[in-house]
Amino acid sequence: MEKHMAETMIEFDRRIPDALRAAFGIYRASRRTTGQQDDAANLAAVLLAPLDDDGASDPITSDCDKNPMAMDCASDPIAMGCDLAMELGSCYIKKHDEDDHFGHAEACVIGVADGVGGYRSQGVDASAFSRGLMNNAYAEVAKAPVPGTRFCPRALLERAHQMTAAAHTPGASTAAIVSLVGSTLKWAFVGDSGFAVLRGGRILRRSPTQQHYFNCPYQLSSRQDRTRVADALVGEVAAKEGDIVILGTDGLFDNVFDDEIEGIVRMGTTLGFAPLNMAEVLAGFACEAAGCDYRDSPYSYLGRRQLGKSLMTGGKPDDITVVVAYIVPPKI
Numbered sequence: 001m002e003k004h005m006a007e008t009m010i011e012f013d014r015r016i017p018d019a020l021r022a023a024f025g026i027y028r029a030s031r032r033t034t035g036q037q038d039d040a041a042n043l044a045a046v047l048l049a050p051l052d053d054d055g056a057s058d059p060i061t062s063d064c065d066k067n068p069m070a071m072d073c074a075s076d077p078i079a080m081g082c083d084l085a086m087e088l089g090s091c092y093i094k095k096h097d098e099d100d101h102f103g104h105a106e107a108c109v110i111g112v113a114d115g116v117g118g119y120r121s122q123g124v125d126a127s128a129f130s131r132g133l134m135n136n137a138y139a140e141v142a143k144a145p146v147p148g149t150r151f152c153p154r155a156l157l158e159r160a161h162q163m164t165a166a167a168h169t170p171g172a173s174t175a176a177i178v179s180l181v182g183s184t185l186k187w188a189f190v191g192d193s194g195f196a197v198l199r200g201g202r203i204l205r206r207s208p209t210q211q212h213y214f215n216c217p218y219q220l221s222s223r224q225d226r227t228r229v230a231d232a233l234v235g236e237v238a239a240k241e242g243d244i245v246i247l248g249t250d251g252l253f254d255n256v257f258d259d260e261i262e263g264i265v266r267m268g269t270t271l272g273f274a275p276l277n278m279a280e281v282l283a284g285f286a287c288e289a290a291g292c293d294y295r296d297s298p299y300s301y302l303g304r305r306q307l308g309k310s311l312m313t314g315g316k317p318d319d320i321t322v323v324v325a326y327i328v329p330p331k332i
């Protein structure tokens with residue numbers, strides 16, 4: 001998967017359907033006439049019509065386990081016949097350019113990492129560790145002698161961390177890796193890089209945030225006395241054709257609520273979006289939401305609750321990385 005670098009905000013303004021803005025209360029970039037706004041609102045009502053199934057009663061679980069051995073997943077790469085496959089797309093909108101990501105469609109594995117910005121003020125390249133993790137993870141996947149070899153995400157993250165730390169790479173990073181092994185989605189993550197697995201327009205699984213305190217996530221670094229991959233949260237769920245995995249850094253999840261992610265994915269599915277379209281619209285929406293001071297966000301909502309800052313509102317400008325994987329039948 002080639003990394004897709006966002007060009008300009010004008011491009012995103014063109015790509016984000018006004019129906020989305022109407023549905024989720026973003027007005028800043030929309031300069032249409034009242035009649036056109038009504039059309040957008042009507043379209044939004046059609047695209048985001050409530051689901052008539054009973055999915056709302058499904059629990060949104062985050063059945064993560066701190067014990068990697070709980071995963072029925074060998075640490076060594078697995079060559080196997082493919083039950084399901086992934087189609088991938090990604091979008092990266094940079095602010096500090098400290099996020100990184102990778103995707104390997106044949107191996108059915110995707111990853112994101114977010115360099116901890118606090119190192120910037122210390123004169124350290126805050127992107128070094130996130131790049132190291134993703135470059136090393138991708139290199140490990142790409143060098144597999146058997147095409148289509150599947151990887152345990154925890155073992156892959158462990159290997160990438162070992163290699164990045166062995167190079168005395170400065171900085172620190174959160175990270176998340178999701179892979180498809182047979183017909184099982186498996187994940188491992190550290191900090192607030194995370195994922196959502198959607199089925200039928202609803203979130204089936206969603207990663208919780210691993211943090212020491214508000215806005216201070218667990219993070220991997222070269223230091224042996226800090227967070228290790230053994231601290232990663234891991235888990236798995238049986239995948240089905242049609243499932244959609246959204247993997248992202250906190251630039252996505254701090255600015256877009258889960259129900260908004262569901263709405264955007266449902267709308268994109270209705271409109272026949274490819275994974276790249278879906279990633280662009282999610283990232284573009286997160287970027288607009290990050291710049292809104294009149295609209296609530298997960299960041300401001302949790303800030304009010306956890307910091308007691310009653311006037312905290314608006315989004316959180318940040319690097320935004322979104323990787324989208326559609327679960328599809330294997331390519332024969």
Ligand SMILES: [Mn+2]
Binds near residue numbers: 114250318
């Ligand atoms: Mn971030």
